[in-house]
Amino acid sequence: AYAADQIDLLDTxxxxxxxxxxxxxxxxxxxxxxxxxxxGKKGLVVKSADKNYSINVGGRIHADFATTDHEDLAGGKDAIDGTEIRRARLHIKGNVGKQWSYVLETDFAGINVSQKDVNVGYHLKDLPFTITAGHQKQAVSMELEESSNDILFTERSTVAALSTPYFDRALGVTIGGGGDNWHFKTGVFGDTTASGTADEGSGFGMRGSYAPIAENGKVLHFGASFGMRKTSDDYLANGKSPSFSYKTSNFSGLKPVEAKIGLEEMSEVQLGILEFAAISGKWSFQSELAQNRVERDTGDNVGFNAQYVQVGYSVFGGQRTYKASEGEFKHLSVQSGGALELALRLDQIDLEDKDISGGKAKRAGIAVNWYPNNNVRIMFDYIRSFDLDGGAIQNINNEPAGDIDTFAARIQWNI
Amino acid sequence: AYAADQIDLLDTxxxxxxxxxxxxxxxxxxxxxxxxxxxGKKGLVVKSADKNYSINVGGRIHADFATTDHEDLAGGKDAIDGTEIRRARLHIKGNVGKQWSYVLETDFAGINVSQKDVNVGYHLKDLPFTITAGHQKQAVSMELEESSNDILFTERSTVAALSTPYFDRALGVTIGGGGDNWHFKTGVFGDTTASGTADEGSGFGMRGSYAPIAENGKVLHFGASFGMRKTSDDYLANGKSPSFSYKTSNFSGLKPVEAKIGLEEMSEVQLGILEFAAISGKWSFQSELAQNRVERDTGDNVGFNAQYVQVGYSVFGGQRTYKASEGEFKHLSVQSGGALELALRLDQIDLEDKDISGGKAKRAGIAVNWYPNNNVRIMFDYIRSFDLDGGAIQNINNEPAGDIDTFAARIQWNI
Amino acid sequence: AYAADQIDLLDTxxxxxxxxxxxxxxxxxxxxxxxxxxxGKKGLVVKSADKNYSINVGGRIHADFATTDHEDLAGGKDAIDGTEIRRARLHIKGNVGKQWSYVLETDFAGINVSQKDVNVGYHLKDLPFTITAGHQKQAVSMELEESSNDILFTERSTVAALSTPYFDRALGVTIGGGGDNWHFKTGVFGDTTASGTADEGSGFGMRGSYAPIAENGKVLHFGASFGMRKTSDDYLANGKSPSFSYKTSNFSGLKPVEAKIGLEEMSEVQLGILEFAAISGKWSFQSELAQNRVERDTGDNVGFNAQYVQVGYSVFGGQRTYKASEGEFKHLSVQSGGALELALRLDQIDLEDKDISGGKAKRAGIAVNWYPNNNVRIMFDYIRSFDLDGGAIQNINNEPAGDIDTFAARIQWNI
Known part of the structure; x- marks a missing residue:
């Protein structure tokens, strides 16, 4: 900014x-x-004059309230209502030398820290690709690749029950890039922060997308991803005991579906996902179909599936943006005066297969998101889980549990 | 700074x-x-030219040494002597848009992190009030509202045994503001970082102050606050097991008084506080009277009280400051050459009521605080607990323990 | 930078x-x-015009992969292979006032935080000495004093088995300084972040070095250090159970040697170290001889020793640097185009004395370090432990274990 302005004085x-x-x-x-x-809206950004060095200091706060309503459940199961700092992150990122970049992002929510993007990137000179080493996302699922700052609802869909946590961040090496209408990324991984007492598991992820239309306000996106993860010698998957579930809120503890894979059983899990998404003016559409496969040392292989479709509508002041080179929806562009966005999501999950009865569930959710400006978002979600069947929870008469309703609110700040 | 200077060149x-x-x-x-x-003394401050965006990077270090002297105590109780990083905090704060502010402050002392001020504020346009959502203080007690960077002694008074931790920071929404001679703030809260397995408790806080005199070097302050907190379904108060106590130092583990409320007993706690404070030139005076009330599901209600008076005297180089719009004493203003401040505090606490015998204690403390500049403070405290009676600790003859003396030193840095 | 440039306009x-x-x-x-x-290469540096205030924002990432090969070991012992964020640190540091400095550095690797340099310094006016209070290194061992960003191998030598953790960072007060060809530092310490339930231990450290030659590319360094640590009342040494060992990698869990001192035995540990180091153009040489002495309340005193010699050779693009006033090797100076460094290390350790049979080991290691620029380093280590004897590990035939080979790779970023 400064150099450019000074030119005027000198020119004069x-x-x-x-x-x-x-x-x-x-x-x-x-x-x-x-x-x-x-x-500005991207936090503090300092660049050396020769652009060889830069640093960006920023962070995010997601402060949540959530309450869940359900009939009395067998085993005294009960959703915890209350509040939570869902995310409290600080990051520095930038570049050192023209081809090398870094990001060091930590989350302080709770009493432990967790490393988020903690990695170093090398940008190839003549190809639109970057090699990234360190802790990073595993290139599986459009929704999971998108920032939690940008997703339409406070929490991701039922597909995340299959993709998170095994295909969320881990330590590895990826190569990825993109252009005006395509994106591709693949990588190999060890586990995330290791806690086991045996050799780590390993993972592989790959995701590609193609956008025949990728204009401002007009987008058509097709994508696919595949992830594979071998469990560690002590049968942990990315450091966690193998199970698939979703919770009514991040802290409710109530899982309408839950497939627990027995101890010392799971040797490998694979996940395939198809994506379709579009933007047309004030409307945005996003969907994923996910099917996984769990290989077991003892017992047959099993497979679970989940799907979601979601629609966003910008009532005023904003428009959903899309970045073709990453194959992701990004933050609403917010005009001065703020923006209001409505969203509808339908998703379902089926965790019943062979001897595993993790249950089935459908969900319908609506969201009202108010963006006072580009850096603050206030979110209200109402989500109903219905048609619960099999598996995880029964009511006190040992019948399938009735509808479970969750109301969640969040104030979000990010730079 | 730059724009202002450049004007001179252009004018010339x-x-x-x-x-x-x-x-x-x-x-x-x-x-x-x-x-x-x-x-400068407020750390790094970067503001966009239109003032729509700003960021402040800063932090604090409180590095402590403390040793406690006492006669042999029953049950082998013994104060731990040693050192501690009492606080190691980093923060970013600022505004995004003219009316929205943020603060993200984390404490790294110990092996866990703890979130301090992690919240987003909305500043009303035509009224001197701000609505704040997120993790923040609960608007109870002048001393607790004041920054740990600014308090006269290394640790707060016996009143803090009633106010902390139930009325220290929690997740909630407040509205607060102030003017040339008044302050008011109130809010509702869930628990701080939740750890329970049941629905959270809830809290309410309210504090107001009026300063008929609020000039430089001449202040008269009257204040009052009231806090209420309902325990969670598993009887935790702001995430903690209900008990009231003070320790001879933050890490000594020795509690001269301690009222433990039985498991599954406390349903609600209320706390009322009156404040009187004043500044006259080199002298500052601050006092609070606190009375609480513990409602129990089983057993009668009980009530405890605590009081303190403290006097500060600036020997040279500084003067205690007061911010009427927050109803708080602030940091000593330190002249070049540094400042020296002496302080005397008398406080007491009575945790004896009905079947609860938490003990009584009086304390007298003196402090010598040296401020080499506005950002460094070296503190020496000597505090005697005396007239111990009832409750928490006895000597090895099962008589009330004799005087307990604590010497504490701290080096503090903050920007 | 700005002021200097503007002078030209005004001069013109x-x-x-x-x-x-x-x-x-x-x-x-x-x-x-x-x-x-x-x-730039030191991160973000902002200084006030009068130099009275400054702040530097920076950090480091060390992302590791390591795998260890060994024959089958008794007791099912097995090295964990995998990945780890070894270090993920953020720091702010600078000065407040001409004579006072601060550093607040935290490591987020793993799920806990750990405080690194968290201290405040006072720079004497007429003497080349600084008094530093807070969490800091204990002035023992050249290798331990050197930054983990700068050491030749991913992990320190067998000498670190004696020096770390008892003489790594703790909370204390030091005085230290140096000149064109000397360095001296000494201090007294409590424990690092305290976790015990008894009074802390205490420590003392002292290190001096003299460099008769300290030119660019030509260095001769002699040094010595001595550390002493008394255990706490519950027999912890700097907060840890007394034992001496090294692991094949930081997370492998496999200790080729390990001397465990019995519970409630060790009262004091002393460590004496001699250093010799040199630089000659592309070559660097560094060595330490360490002998410790463990005083026990029960049983005789025992003593262990360890030594290392290491040689670095800069194939192209860089030269190891030395800072005489700190008596330390610093980062390779990297030219544009990057640098390549080879290193060889021989080290050994003897943990056998009297009734303590912690084993003996020799090691040989080679390293290839590529520096694309001053802020990124990619490291490959191959280290063999051999001549294992006595003590810690046996093979399944209860014979001394055979050679243990570890390959480690790291990508490192630091500003």
Whole structure:
């Protein structure tokens, strides 16, 4: 910002014949050695004059309230109502040298820390690809790849029951890139922060997308991803005991469906996902179909599936954006005066197969998201789980549990 | 800073008739688009030219040494002597848009993190009030509302045994504001970082103050606060097992008084506090009277009380400051050359009521605080607990314990 | 940077007789009140114009992969292979006032935080010494004093089995300084982040070095250090159970040697170290000889020893640097185009004495370190432990275990 503005003064002085063009050029060269400093919707951004170095300081706060309503459940199961700092993250990121980038992002919510993006990237010179080593997402599922700052609802869909946590962040090496209408990324991984007492498991992820239309306000997106993870020698999958479930809120503890794979059983899990998404003016559409396969050392292989469709509508002041080179929806672009967005999501999950009875569930949810500006979002979700069957929870008469309703609110800040 | 300085150059060039006024105005408008950067006693502060965005990076270190002397106590109780990083905090804060502010502050002392101020504020346009959502203090007790960077002694008074932790930070929504001689804040809260397995408790806090005199070096402050907290379904109060106590130092583990409320007993706790404070030149005075009431599901209600008076005297180089719009004493203003402050505190607590025998204690403490500059403070406290009676600790003859003396030193840095 | 460049414009305008020298001087004085901002290989550095305040924001990432090969071991012992974020640190540091400095550095690797340098420094006015209070290194062992960003191998030598963790960081007060060819530092310490339930232990450290030659590319360094630590009342040494060992990688869990001192035995540990190091052009050499002494309340005193020699060779693009005033090797200076460094290390350890049979081991390691630039390093280590004897591990035939080979790779970023 500064260098650009100063040029005007020098140009003016040249025009006035106070300075010669040569003098102005020399002064300009000096000025270009100054770092540029900006603070705005992307936080603090400082770049060295030669662009060889940069740093961005930012973070996010997601402060939640959630309450769940359900009939009396067998085993005294009960959803916890209350509040939570869902995410409290600080990051620095930038580049060191023209081809190397870094990001160091930590989440302080709760009493433990968790590393989020903690990695180093190398940007190939003549190809639109970046090699990234360190803790990062595993290139599985559009929804999971998207930032929690940008998703339409406070929590991801039932597909996340299959994709998270085994295909959320882990330590590995990826290569990925994209162009005006495509994206591709693949990588190999060990486990996330290891806690086991045996050799780690390993993972593989791959995701590609193609957008025949990728204009402002008009997008058509097709994508697919595949993830595979071998459990560790002590049968942990990405550091966790194998099970698939969703909770009514992040802290409710109530799982309408839950498939627990027995101890020392699961050797490998695979997940395939198809994506279809679109934007048309104020409307956005996003869907994924997910099918997994659990290989077991003892017992037959089993497979579970989940799907979601969601529609967003910008009532005023904003428009959902899309980044073709990452194959992801990004944050609503918010005009001054703020924006209001409505959303509807239908999703379902089936965790019943062979001897595993993790249950089935359908869900319908509506969301009202208010964006006072580009950096603050206030969210209200209402989500009903219905047609619960089999598996995880019964009411006190040992019948399938009735509808479970969750209301969630969040205030979100991010820079 | 930059824009303001540049005006001089442009003005000079206009005066020299090198530039016309119109040209200067235009150049000046360009320059105003530059962010301003300052580093000083408030840390790093970067503001966008239009003031719509800002970020402040800062933190605090409190590194402590403490040793406690006491006669041999029954049950082998013994104070731990040693050192501690009492606080190691990093924060970013600022505004995004003219009316929205944020603060993300985390404490890294110990092996766990704890969230401190992690919230988002909305500043009303035509009223001197701010609505704040997220993790924040509960608007109870002048001393508790004041920053740990600014309090006279290394640890707060016996009143904190009633106010902390149930009325320290929690997740909620407040509205607060103030003017030249008043402050008011109130809010509703869930629990702080939840750990229970049942629905959270809830809290309410309210504090107001009025300063008929609020001049530089001359302050008269009256205040009152009231807090209420219902325990969670598993009888935790703001996430903790109900008990009231103070320790001789933060890590000594020795509690001269301690009222433990039985498991599954406490349903609600209320706390009322009156405040009186004043500044007259080099002298500052602060006092609070606190009375609480514990409602129990089983057993009668009980009530405890605590009081403190403290006097600060600035020997040289500084003067205690007061912010009427927050109803709080702030940091000593330190002149170049540094400042020296002496302090005396008398406080007491009575945790004896009905079947609860938590003990009584009186304390007298003196403090010597040296401020080499506005950002460093070296503190020495000597505190005697005396007239111990009833309750928590006896000597090895099962008589009330004799005097307990604690010496504490701290080096503090904050920006 | 800014002020310096602007001088040229003002000088030019004076030369052009647009401004008088007096006017230029006045404008220059104004400009000097502006903070300078730089982002580069040392991260973000902002200094106030009067240099009274500064802040540096930076951090480091060490992302590791390691695998260990060994024959079948008695007791089912097995090295964990896998990945780890070894270090993920963020720091702010700088000065507040001309004589006071601060550093607040936290490590987020794993699920807990750990405080690294968290301290406040006072720089004496007329002497080359700084008094530092807070959490800091204990002035023992050249290798331990050196930054983990700069050491030749991913992990320190067998000497670290004696020096770490008892003489790694703790909370205390040091005085230290140095000149063109000397360094000296000493201090007294409590424990690091305390976890015990008894009074802390205490420590003392002292290290000095002398460099008769300390030129660019030509260094001769002699040093010595001594550390002493008394265990706490519950027999913890700097917060840890007394034992001496090294692991094949930080997370492998496999200890080729391990001397466990019995519970409630160790009262004090002393460690003496001699250092010799040198640089000659592309070659660097570093060695330490360490002997400790463990005083026991029950049983005789025992003593262990360890030594290492290591040689670095810069194939192209860089040269190891040395800072005489700290008596430490620093980061390779990396030219544009990057640098490649090879290293060889031989080290050994003897943990056999009297009734303690912790084993003996020799190691040989080679390292290939690639520095694409000053802020990124990619490391490959191959280390063999051999001549294992006595103590810690046997093979399944209860014979001394055979050679143990570890391959480790790291990507490192630091600013």
């Amino acid at each position: 002085l040249v025009a006035k014949q106070v300075l010669t063009q040569a003098e102005a050029d020399q002064l300009r060269a000096n000025q270009k050695s100054q770092a540029t400093v900006e603070v | 060039l206009v005066a020299k008739q090198v530039l016309t006024q119109a040209e200067a105005d235009q150049l000046r408008a360009n320059q105003k688009s530059q962010a301003t950067v300052e580093v | 305008l004076v030369a052009k007789q647009v401004l008088t020298q007096a006017e230029a001087d006045q404008l220059r004085a104004n400009q000097k009140s502006q903070a300078t901002v730089e982002v």
